Amino acid sequence: METKIDIAALCAKRGLRLTAQRQAVVEVISSSDDHPSVETIHQRATVADSKIAVATVYRTVRLLEEAGLLQRHDFGDGSARFEINQDTHHDHLIDVQTGKVVEFLDPELEQLQKRIAEKLGFKLVDHRMELYGVALDKSD
Amino acid sequence: METKIDIAALCAKRGLRLTAQRQAVVEVISSSDDHPSVETIHQRATVADSKIAVATVYRTVRLLEEAGLLQRHDFGDGSARFEINQDTHHDHLIDVQTGKVVEFLDPELEQLQKRIAEKLGFKLVDHRMELYGVALDKSD
DNA sequence: TTATTTGCAAACTGTTTGCACAGAA
DNA sequence: TTCTGTGCAAACAGTTTGCAAATAA
Numbered sequence: 165m166e167t168k169i170d171i172a173a174l175c176a177k178r179g180l181r182l183t184a185q186r187q188a189v190v191e192v193i194s195s196s197d198d199h200p201s202v203e204t205i206h207q208r209a210t211v212a213d214s215k216i217a218v219a220t221v222y223r224t225v226r227l228l229e230e231a232g233l234l235q236r237h238d239f240g241d242g243s244a245r246f247e248i249n250q251d252t253h254h255d256h257l258i259d260v261q262t263g264k265v266v267e268f269l270d271p272e273l274e275q276l277q278k279r280i281a282e283k284l285g286f287k288l289v290d291h292r293m294e295l296y297g298v299a300l301d302k303s304d
Numbered sequence: 305m306e307t308k309i310d311i312a313a314l315c316a317k318r319g320l321r322l323t324a325q326r327q328a329v330v331e332v333i334s335s336s337d338d339h340p341s342v343e344t345i346h347q348r349a350t351v352a353d354s355k356i357a358v359a360t361v362y363r364t365v366r367l368l369e370e371a372g373l374l375q376r377h378d379f380g381d382g383s384a385r386f387e388i389n390q391d392t393h394h395d396h397l398i399d400v401q402t403g404k405v406v407e408f409l410d411p412e413l414e415q416l417q418k419r420i421a422e423k424l425g426f427k428l429v430d431h432r433m434e435l436y437g438v439a440l441d442k443s444d
Numbered sequence: 445t446t447a448t449t450t451g452c453a454a455a456c457t458g459t460t461t462g463c464a465c466a467g468a469a
Numbered sequence: 470t471t472c473t474g475t476g477c478a479a480a481c482a483g484t485t486t487g488c489a490a491a492t493a494a
Contacts, residue, residue: 181447181494183448183449183493202483203483215450216451217452218484219450219451219485220451222483222485223449223450226485242482243483244484257420257424270420276410276412280408280435285439286440287437287440292433294433295417296430296432297421297424298427300426320474321472321474322469323467325475326474342459355475356475357476359459360476362458363474382458383459
């Protein structure tokens with residue numbers, strides 16, 4: 165579910181330099197429709213720039229996250245996973261057999277979470293939720 | 305929400321040795337009603353055994369987890385957090401200001417999650433969910 | 445030109461592990 | 470006695486950082 169990141173605009177606005185590395189990282193992320201880790205982003209970015217360092221990917225990813233353009237996730241596999249920050253909030257279901265990530269949004273769930281927090285005496289400011297499932301056999 | 309862990313029974317059943325360190329770790333966990341990290345468990349355990357090593361806490365915690373007596377959580381603060389495995393499933397709400405963890409169980413939520421997974425073509429095998437909130441002012 | 449960014453390697457955090465010694469059984 | 474468990478320090482994985490060289494503006 166990718167959108168686009170306009171790195172040129174971000175650099176212009178912030179007075180940052182539009183480097184080949186930043187463009188490569190953004191290009192990789194913009195054309196990924198999975199939720200790649202830094203290592204994956206780095207591997208994919210080496211196609212465009214065979215010399216790019218992992219440290220640069222970490223720095224760029226942080227830059228984008230702080231600019232609100234990138235969303236960081238923790239799916240519990242030890243490394244951070246990223247996706248372009250869509251303004252439409254959604255949750256994730258992870259296929260435990262393939263690792264594939266399915267995005268979904270359920271308004272009833274969103275509402276329910278807010279109500280639960282309130283019942284406990286809290287205002288909900290954030291939540292994380294991942295469902296883990298196995299694909300149902302089509303014949304079932 | 306603590307229960308008890310019978311480490312003597314576990315050791316007996318598994319042919320493991322009942323050491324002072326294992327007893328100290330279990331005692332700490334059994335008398336904690338928060339969700340301590342390994343570091344916290346280690347600090348608390350040094351009261352009973354000033355020489356206990358962090359590595360031992362890691363090993364014991366893993367032993368207990370594999371025995372199904374302990375539950376590991378990831379609240380996103382970088383280190384694993386533990387609590388005694390109650391047979392009653394529940395989720396967590398984390399107070400973002402104090403770090404306090406509130407446990408809750410909402411049957412409607414459990415049901416809804418299962419339905420969502422099914423609608424997406426999956427059988428729900430696990431889920432993780434944490435709500436993050438700020439305490440509502442009592443006067444509101 | 446020159447201040448920012450990069451690449452590299454070293455540092456850091458949470459966790460695991462190899463090994464010789466300590467200590468339950 | 471004997472073999473498991475411990476403490477220690479080294480090893481790990483993911484991530485961050487200091488610094489000198491590279492480069493966008």
